[in-house]
Amino acid sequence: MKCPKCGFDNPEGTLFCEECDWRVDQIYRPEKKRNPLAFAGIACALGAVSAVLGFAGVAIGAVAAGAVGMVLSGYAVNLPRYIEGSNKGLCTALSGAGIALSVIGFLYGLVGVI
Ligand SMILES: [Zn+2]
Structure with missing residues (x-):
């Protein structure tokens, strides 16, 4: 085929x-044409924002950014298949980091809310 x-x-x-x-x-x-790398970058950045807010004690912001970050990076992990070459690994790394940071920020913020 x-x-x-x-x-x-x-x-x-x-x-x-x-x-x-x-x-x-x-x-x-x-x-x-989509831009998976930019998308993964945004997801990762949101995760970073969430984690920073969480550690800074801005609980609501951390939960909000973490929730959006988790959704975006969850979507971004499927994107590397659409790109070729060395950017594939970078996209995977960015979305992976986005998930990790978002979860950390989300949970950290959640603890702060409660
Ligand atoms: Zn093919």
């Missing part, structure tokens, strides 16, 4: 392209 994204000829029955991880039964629209 030919990959609609990169054109790699995958063996019949393959769901994800062996070359680029694209779902071969999914239409590829190159013009609808």
Whole structure:
């Protein structure tokens, strides 16, 4: 089955392209370009904000930023499959850090609220 994204000829029955991880039964629209790296960066930044607010004692802010940060980085961990090369690892690292920081900030803020 030919990959609609990169054109790699995958063996019949393959769901994800062996070359680029694209779902071969999914239409590829190159013009609808997302920026996974920027998204992961925002998620990571929100997590950092949440953690800082949590440690600074701004409990409500930490909980709010942590909640949004967790949702965004939870989404961002799925994004590295859409990018190639060295940015893939960076995107994974950023979203991972975003989750960790968001959870820390969220929990820290939650303790402060209670
Ligand atoms: Zn492919």
